[in-house]
Amino acid sequence: MTLKFLDEFRDPALAQRLAAAIHAEVDPARAYRLMEFCGGHTHAIFRYGIAQLLPPNLRFIHGPGCPVCVLPIARLDHALALATEHDVTLCSYGDLLRVPASKRRSLLKIKAEGADIRVIYSTQDALQIARANPDRQIVLFAIGFETTTPPTAVALHIARAEQLRNFSVFCNHVLTPAALRCILGDVAPNRVQLDGILGPSHVSAVIGTHPYDFVAQEYQLPVVVTGFEPLDVLQAVLMLVRQCNAGRCAVENQYTRAVTAEGNRKAQALMAAAFDIRETFAWRGLGELPRSGLQLAADFADFDAEQRFAVTPGATKEIAGCECPAILRGMKQPPECKLFGRVCRPENPLGACMVSSEGACAAYWRYRRSE
């Protein structure tokens, strides 16, 4: 059976034709350094061997778009403290469970010690657990970029409508444009040299393409929003090469089957009602970024786990030798970390970039460790 929008975007013959077009149009006298913002693109590039199809002077640089990877250890410590100090039921997506917190603790370890940690597949699961357990406090550990923010907003609206008083949200949602602005605004020696950006399609389906206009206008860099199938990525690379060659800097949309310039207005309205922008939020690797994270709006303060439960997480301890911060900034590649493959592997991850299914270290280990 052929799956529409899937098999047709994995066609090997079309991939070869796109790769040939890129080879024909790439100028051998210059470099093309393209940052894929999102970890989903990183995995697509490795999984389908896209880099090997392209000329050597065209290089991918991995960006910070992995929600698990950019969650700072302090926020993870906070979640652990919520689960242990208050005897709440903490609902989390599965890829957070093994991420090391301070002192090598994790959600999985405290679950083994008796904490009530539940793996959920959607925010609706957390609501259902709250309905089924009216005598327990249920906390949704909410993380992610604009892709996963609307479902959290929907859960909050439902919880308020149903007056689910035993439900609350520990909010760690972050904003894509703020992270891009941080990376592009860095100064030497932290500034990564780029010639173009591959923008994430799932985030852009929500926010649209307009929020990237500043990248083209202020930083003179071309942007192409693209999907996660191999033909999507190859076509976006060709579009970026053409912009680079023409000296153009525009925001273009390869993923027209789901992304518009304005985005999903209904989702934006739900988010705007449920969340306010924090003055500042700490990111792993990028540090404190102004107006880069969300908190619950005043209308939803009754559902804010940070207000409902005071915690004392203690001092945060970073993982010695872990290069996740430099990798998330595009300054280093995973094999440049001394721990990569020696002590840090998927079965014994030391940093978030090796745990997460979207992490760059996990992608290198899975697809390119033999190189």
Ligand code: SF4
């Ligand atoms: S290999 Fe492990 S320790 Fe090194 S940067 Fe990646 S996640 Fe961190």
